[in-house]
Amino acid sequence: xxxxxxxxxxxxxxxxxxxxxxxxxxxxxxxxxxxxxxxxxxxxxxxxxxxxxxxxxxxxxxxxxxxxxxxxxxxxxxxxxxxxxxxxxxxxxxxxxxxxxxxxxxxxxxxxxxxxxxxxxxxxxxxxxxxxxxxxxxxxxxxxxxxxxxxxxxxxxxxxxxxxxxxxxxxxxxxxxxxxxxxxxxxxxxxxxxxxxxxxxxxxxxxxxxxxxxxxxxxxxxxxxxxxxxxxxxxxxxxxxxxxxxxxxxxxxxxxxxxxxxxxxxxxxxxxxxxxxxxxxxxxxxxxxxxxxxxxxxxxxxxxxxxxxxxxxxxxxxxxxxxxxxxxxxxxxxxxxxxxxxxxxxxxxxxxxxxxxxxxxxxxxxxxxxxxxxxxxxxxxxxxxxxxxxxxxxxxxxxxxxxxxxxxxxxxxxxxxxxxxxxxxxxxxxxxxxxxxxxxxxxxxxxxxxxxxxx
Numbered sequence: 001x002x003x004x005x006x007x008x009x010x011x012x013x014x015x016x017x018x019x020x021x022x023x024x025x026x027x028x029x030x031x032x033x034x035x036x037x038x039x040x041x042x043x044x045x046x047x048x049x050x051x052x053x054x055x056x057x058x059x060x061x062x063x064x065x066x067x068x069x070x071x072x073x074x075x076x077x078x079x080x081x082x083x084x085x086x087x088x089x090x091x092x093x094x095x096x097x098x099x100x101x102x103x104x105x106x107x108x109x110x111x112x113x114x115x116x117x118x119x120x121x122x123x124x125x126x127x128x129x130x131x132x133x134x135x136x137x138x139x140x141x142x143x144x145x146x147x148x149x150x151x152x153x154x155x156x157x158x159x160x161x162x163x164x165x166x167x168x169x170x171x172x173x174x175x176x177x178x179x180x181x182x183x184x185x186x187x188x189x190x191x192x193x194x195x196x197x198x199x200x201x202x203x204x205x206x207x208x209x210x211x212x213x214x215x216x217x218x219x220x221x222x223x224x225x226x227x228x229x230x231x232x233x234x235x236x237x238x239x240x241x242x243x244x245x246x247x248x249x250x251x252x253x254x255x256x257x258x259x260x261x262x263x264x265x266x267x268x269x270x271x272x273x274x275x276x277x278x279x280x281x282x283x284x285x286x287x288x289x290x291x292x293x294x295x296x297x298x299x300x301x302x303x304x305x306x307x308x309x310x311x312x313x314x315x316x317x318x319x320x321x322x323x324x325x326x327x328x329x330x331x332x333x334x335x336x337x338x339x340x341x342x343x344x345x346x347x348x349x350x351x352x353x354x355x356x357x358x359x360x361x362x363x364x365x366x367x368x369x370x371x372x373x374x375x376x377x378x379x380x381x382x383x384x385x386x387x388x389x390x391x392x393x394x395x396x397x398x399x400x401x402x403x404x405x406x407x408x409x410x411x412x413x414x415x416x417x418x419x420x421x422x423x424x425x426x427x428x429x430x431x432x433x434x435x436x437x438x439x440x441x442x443x444x445x446x447x448x449x450x451x452x453x454x455x
């Protein structure tokens with residue numbers, strides 16, 4: 001798009017969620033609030049039902065033009081008042097006199113923002129469902145695929161690749177719970193006037209506010225200032241940043257597993273068309289995962305201004321307004337983009353089980369040291385003594401470059417307790433994955449229950 005500066009305009013985000021936060025979308029949501037206010041006034045008898053119907057007609061898309069609102073705003077230097085005047089111009093009869101009756105600008109802005117966030121949260125929930133389904137399918141398929149577990153970036157003990165993904169499933173399920181819980185707190189509007197007392201609404205204030213929010217399927221701020229409490233936005237943006245960080249974690253795992261010296265998994269790559277490097281023709285880089293890492297940093301960066309927006313002077317000032325025009329849309333649009341990309345990565349992730357096995361074998365049996373130690377304790381050797389026996393054997397194997405099994409078979413204190421057959425069996429990585437498969441089954445079932453579909 002010529003003249004665009006923000007990458008959201010030409011590179012990141014899909015139209016579905018950007019439409020929610022577009023200028024046209026903002027106006028549409030704000031006019032929807034104005035219509036709900038008019039209907040509430042008619043319900044309590046402040047205005048006639050015919051006037052409310054006329055205001056509702058004008059609030060429909062296409063009647064009030066964004067161009068006209070901009071023209072008025074150039075004169076008023078007030079976006080909400082410009083919209084109100086543009087709506088008034090289009091009203092027939094006396095209905096225009098009742099547009100925005102008793103409301104403050106932030107009654108409209110905050111309530112419209114709550115509607116935007118509600119619709120955007122529905123999109124994020126749907127994205128999480130798709131990623132959850134992808135993870136559940138992969139975990140089930142790779143349930144028994146042996147892989148080395150790593151701690152401190154070093155070989156630890158065997159796991160399965162499905163078990164790794166089961167942990168991702170558990171995390172996504174927690175995020176879905178958090179989103180469900182946050183919806184009524186984050187998606188709250190207000191219709192309480194200049195400082196929250198509802199004075200301009202008169203004796204019907206409480207009923208009008210309740211009717212507006214019922215119409216819009218929102219909760220409302222029970223004790224507002226001129227704005228809804230920004231602690232709500234802080235909680236929301238922190239949650240979106242939390243989800244973004246989880247998504248980055250899944251991408252970082254791909255980046256690490258795709259390293260040349262590890263080679264256990266790799267992003268999907270179109271070998272017929274895709275170019276990995278402008279100078280190195282052989283390159284297959286984890287560029288989508290790296291892209292996700294960068295976007296997660298931006299979303300986390302929105303947390304600090306959101307906290308700062310929570311501290312407003314007295315009943316409110318305007319220091320939050322300009323900031324929130326960036327923080328809320330960018331957090332949602334970028335997270336949606338990240339979730340879609342992550343789903344694409346794992347839907348087409350190439351799993352290299354042969355390389356996983358090769359890496360396990362490259363440990364020369366050292367990853368099975370704990371298994372041998374625990375077997376010795378089963379035979380009555382004290383845990384500390386067993387640990388020292390196997391530690392000494394492990395250090396000897398490492399220094400001499402031999403398999404741990406050979407070093408163990410040279411130790412009389414071990415072979416008098418364990419037979420060679422027992423040592424071979426206990427050092428088989430497939431025999432030391434604990435409850436990995438059962439955990440996979442449990443998490444896949446949990447995902448299926450939440451999704452209400454089989455994988």
